[in-house]
Amino acid sequence: MKIAVTGASGLIGSTLVPELRADGHEVIRLVRRTPRTADEHRWDPQHRRIDPALLRDVDAVVNLAGTPIRPRPFTEAYRRDLLASRVDSTTTIAEALATAAAEDPSRRRVLLSASAVGYYGDTGDRVVEEDAPPGDDFLARVCVQWEAATAPAAEAGVRVVTLRTGLVIGRGAMLVRILGTVFRLGLGGRVGSGRQYWPWVSLDDEVGAIRFLLTAGEVSGPVNLTGPDPVRNDEFVRELGRAVHRPTVLPVPGFAIRSALGEFGRSNVLAGQRAVPARLLAAGYPFRHRDLPSALREALDRG
Numbered sequence: 001m002k003i004a005v006t007g008a009s010g011l012i013g014s015t016l017v018p019e020l021r022a023d024g025h026e027v028i029r030l031v032r033r034t035p036r037t038a039d040e041h042r043w044d045p046q047h048r049r050i051d052p053a054l055l056r057d058v059d060a061v062v063n064l065a066g067t068p069i070r071p072r073p074f075t076e077a078y079r080r081d082l083l084a085s086r087v088d089s090t091t092t093i094a095e096a097l098a099t100a101a102a103e104d105p106s107r108r109r110v111l112l113s114a115s116a117v118g119y120y121g122d123t124g125d126r127v128v129e130e131d132a133p134p135g136d137d138f139l140a141r142v143c144v145q146w147e148a149a150t151a152p153a154a155e156a157g158v159r160v161v162t163l164r165t166g167l168v169i170g171r172g173a174m175l176v177r178i179l180g181t182v183f184r185l186g187l188g189g190r191v192g193s194g195r196q197y198w199p200w201v202s203l204d205d206e207v208g209a210i211r212f213l214l215t216a217g218e219v220s221g222p223v224n225l226t227g228p229d230p231v232r233n234d235e236f237v238r239e240l241g242r243a244v245h246r247p248t249v250l251p252v253p254g255f256a257i258r259s260a261l262g263e264f265g266r267s268n269v270l271a272g273q274r275a276v277p278a279r280l281l282a283a284g285y286p287f288r289h290r291d292l293p294s295a296l297r298e299a300l301d302r303g
Contacts, residue, residue: 170203
């Protein structure tokens with residue numbers, strides 16, 4: 001297959017691209033800066049501009065573009081950037097694929113477009129599969145608009161899969177870098193009540209699932225990219241402590257998270273989703289990391 005990847009310099013994209021090439025695919029990377037290599041091609045998602053010829057002979061697009069969500073307060077400017085960077089990039093890709101499909105309807109194309117389990121909002125103890133309704137907090141509304149931006153491609157006959165990703169556990173992942181450092185210093189503990197679910201996925205399985213979905217022709221629509229066994233925050237931090245051989249006795253009170261991080265803290269740290277990968281499991285994807293301890297051990301292995 002010939003595959004275009006946006007967001008190829010991020011954690012997931014930079015891991016995915018060499019794996020796709022090892023699988024025998026031809027990969028081009030869409031970048032916003034001046035291209036530096038033959039496989040890079042410039043596009044301008046902020047102004048929704050892309051050379052139509054770029055996707056004319058492409059079989060698949062993996063769209064991972066978007067401003068990273070950081071542990072910081074959601075200012076109005078940051079909110080606008082989080083939403084616009086996702087909607088603009090996805091709309092640009094979806095419309096370009098729709099044009100390519102109209103010019104050559106015989107080619108079967110697929111769009112795998114990033115989303116997040118934040119789509120569901122705070123779901124408490126309820127098990128969440130892909131048919132669950134959206135939440136109503138800011139990040140849930142972002143996800144709804146993000147996924148809706150794929151509509152032009154779907155309406156043109158492109159198979160569209162939206163990747164509702166959980167907390168990625170892997171070397172270099174922001175969550176692992178921050179918490180790994182804190183816990184190695186012996187300063188870790190549950191966050192808030194510790195009862196909220198933190199749906200995790202190993203980086204290996206995030207990338208593996210994307211590779212699997214490229215050719216899983218029967219799968220379309222939303223897919224939860226999460227591990228099969230979501231855990232509560234208190235279990236998450238307990239397993240992280242075990243992985244780095246440190247105690248987890250210093251809880252962080254909820255009011256401190258809310259004061260420091262505002263809505264990010266409320267919706268991303270103190271809330272959670274008991275999301276399960278129902279559609280991936282039904283399609284037969286073979287998880288490498290089915291439990292959190294194995295994912296953490298690999299992500300935190302310094303060797």
